Amino acid sequence: MSTRTRILLLVFGWLGLISGLHSYLNVNWAFILNDYLPLEKRKFTVAYIPVTCHLVCPVTDYISKFSKGDEIFLPKMFQGFPEIKEALISNRVQAAFVVAPLAIALKSQGVPIKVVYLGHRYGSAVVVQKDGPIRTFADMRGKVIAIPSRFSDERLILYRAMKAYGIRPNEIKMVEMAPPDVAGALATKAIDAFSMGEPFPSEAEMGGFGRILFHAREYWPDYMSCVLVVRQDMIDRRPEAVQTLVDGIARSGLWLEKGRSYRENAADFVGRFYYNQDPALLRWALTKPLDRVLYNRLAPRKADFDMVRDLMIETGVLKKGIEFDEYVDLRFADHASIKTAWNYEPGSRYAQ
């Protein structure tokens, strides 16, 4: 064998080996093959990030596999909102859980999406360093505080608190960070505080370096943050598939409200199979106390969204007003309202 053939053999052998291993170990074939199915059989890809605000997404996926023997959509985990936004705009995902102001902003910028359902209520908190200088919100002046996105309800609750304390916008420095990074940043004192969805406030509490200054509901009684948006072409062409998705989400929400053992079960399988987080952390976030995050009353309400929109305009992240009907499609939520919780017992191999 000449040197040349030997080098060629080595190169191609190596390429073959790593491609084979990669496709065996890493590639999710369900996603790839899905793109080649005929339109009516193709499944939605639903984007989410590992926060409890999006918990109904993996819960629905997990339980529906037992009930229908097959998933009703393909869940895809992201680490931050900018990536989800890009995937949504370019039609790589057809539905996504995003913060409500981002949904409103994207719609007003001409991205063809509609809000069809909420992901949760409550479940965001402002966290400060445990023994740090911030005792009350008044101490927040001149401090650095992390938010998930300029289009987030976590930012808007800060503005509501600032109003109550008479703090002007330029007195607090807000920085945008990917949610999974904030607990570490707080632990190393890189930031003074963060306003984020669960389980990151719980992570800071469990780790012993963070203290909850206030929960979102203290300044916003019916707080909602993440909503389910679906691309308009999906709503027009396959409304029945959107309905199945929303029904599933609604049923998962009711299932999570059935009691502590159901939440603990969800913490276990979501932490292990979806979020890659310690189940103990999710258990903390979901059960201390049980109403830390709520998954009922998820039909979009005009008053909530009008308030979000007005706050967005007031704080300079939305240029012109946009009406509720332009970015919300209520019919799926209306149908979902007659659904009941999943009939699924923790550990069972059967669901209905």
Added chain:
Amino acid sequence: MNAPLQFDRWERYFWPLLAINITLALWYFSVRWSGTEIFPSPLDVERGMAELVHRGLLWRYTLNSLSRVAFGYVSAVLIGIPAGLVLGWYPAAADMVNPLIQVIRPVSPIAWIPVSIAWFGIGDTAATFLIFLASFFPIIVATMNGVRNVPSMYRCAGRNFGLSPANLIAKVVLPAALPQIVVGLRITLGIAWLVVVAAEMIAVDSGLGYLVIDSRNSGKRYDLVVAAMILIGLTGLGLDIAIRRIEKLKSVRWGFRNEH
């Protein structure tokens, strides 16, 4: 032997401009024909640039990025060249730390982001530190190799003239190694500028890298993302032209023997 391709004076500008215009036209028509909703056309980008000028951000951001690169790069030069000189001069010391350098060197500055936040918090220091890291290792390696490649005859001659070790390094070794060091400096400046985008992802609130991240975060503003990319490219070109001038200095020119 092939004669080097010689351009007329007008051709030196004509061909590059032609290439740029063809690229712009291809870009424009592919955006139009593909009907993409995301990617901006050259005209959108131009409007985006105009908006940046109008808001007074263009100069401020460019200057901010340049100053971060300057701080990180200059501190890397100030520490890297002396350290490289010492390591090149004492092979035993080089043998000791070289494996360590070779392990840290290939780690991308992006991988340092979490550590850098933990050490320096968020803001200018962390960003400058990343640029420093990216510049430091290439400079120290270039200097070390430059010193090692100085012919031993030069050192012997210096010693025969009775120079003290400090004088020998300053008057003989450094000038002899300078051409190689300057090449290293030039390549490193390119790397430092490459890293600025990553460095400015760390929650600073100005700079061209920040402009990319900020435009990305503000919904559908890909015109500004591309505008920032173009500004980064143009500024990088400017930096390269500037540092090439150093190579033309007399104390460096002698090292490039086959140029005239």
